[in-house]
Amino acid sequence: MITLRRSEERGHANHGWLNSYHTFSFANYYDPRHMGFGPLRVINEDRVQPGQGFGTHPHRDMEIISYVLEGALEHKDSMGTGSVIRPGDVQRMTAGTGVTHSEFNGSRSELVHFLQIWIMPEERNLRPSYEQKRFSxxxxxxxxxxxxxxxxxxxxxxxxxxxxxxxxxxxxxxxxxxxxxxxxxxxxxxxxxxxxxxxxxxxxxxxxxxxxxxxxxxxxxxxxxxxxxxxx
Missing domain, CATH: 2.60.120.10 (Jelly Rolls)
Structure with a gap:
């Protein structure tokens, strides 16, 4: 069976600096029919305005994947990682026992458009880790x-x-x-x-x-x- 989930059915939050669409329940958007799909818990489509971003915040027990479509996303975390994620890059961060990170659009003129994906891990309390690879x-x-x-x-x-x-x-x-x-x-x-x-x-x-x-x-x-x- 193939079931469609149209874009306009998603949750939506526009904070000015951030325009975000939520495929599954997230933050203030709650729909008991769309809490995830198997271990896939979050697909957020985010557009971050120039010079704006997510301040340092915590995560734990989640696999977080970022897939950038436009612009450049600057990443810093409590593991000491500092990187820039551009179109074609795939970033994976295992939050595990706990990690803090920030994501920022350092451009003065271009927005960042990216997908943030959360997958529930098989085990809790994994050691936090980071990985980034490029696919043309x-x-x-x-x-x-x-x-x-x-x-x-x-x-x-x-x-x-x-x-x-x-x-x-x-x-x-x-x-x-x-x-x-x-x-x-x-x-x-x-x-x-x-x-x-x-x-x-x-x-x-x-x-x-x-x-x-x-x-x-x-x-x-x-x-x-x-x-x-x-x-x-």
Missing amino acids: DEDKRGKLRLIASRDGREGSVTVHQDASIYATILGTGEEVRHALSPGRSAWVHVARGEIEIDGKVLRAGDAASVTGEGEVVLKGHGDGEALLFDLS
Whole structure:
């Protein structure tokens, strides 16, 4: 079964410096029908204005993945990590026993547009850790590129959960297929452009859950970029 979750159905909060859309319940947005999907707990689409950002704040017992679409996001944390995340970069932070971090848009003119993803880990009280890797558009064009996995295979970042995340960029007429093992489900999130699934066109911010299917088929409809989550 394939169920669509349209962009306009998401929670929304505009704080001026931050314009955020919540696929699942988050902060002041609460919908008992959308509390997550398997271990996938959060997909927030955030736009941060120039010179603004998230001040130092804590997390624990969560796998946090950042996927930047536009601009540059500056990251600092209590592990001593300082980095800049740009389009093509994938950042994974294991909060584990506890970590504090900040995220800031250092540009004076350009906003930062990124997806922040939370995945619940298999174990509590993991040792906090950080990882960042780059995946070019060519790595993703016309194919499903593994960007995060439980075992870090194919050069992906490692998440402490039985989950695999793929990224793809598809032009008109391009198609990718992903087999789902028995008992596994998928979540597809369109990051930008348009992607077709099950004969229906999904636009930026739209998503689809896939359960009880043996395969996920994505087709390019214009130029589109999407993330596919393969989940236990």
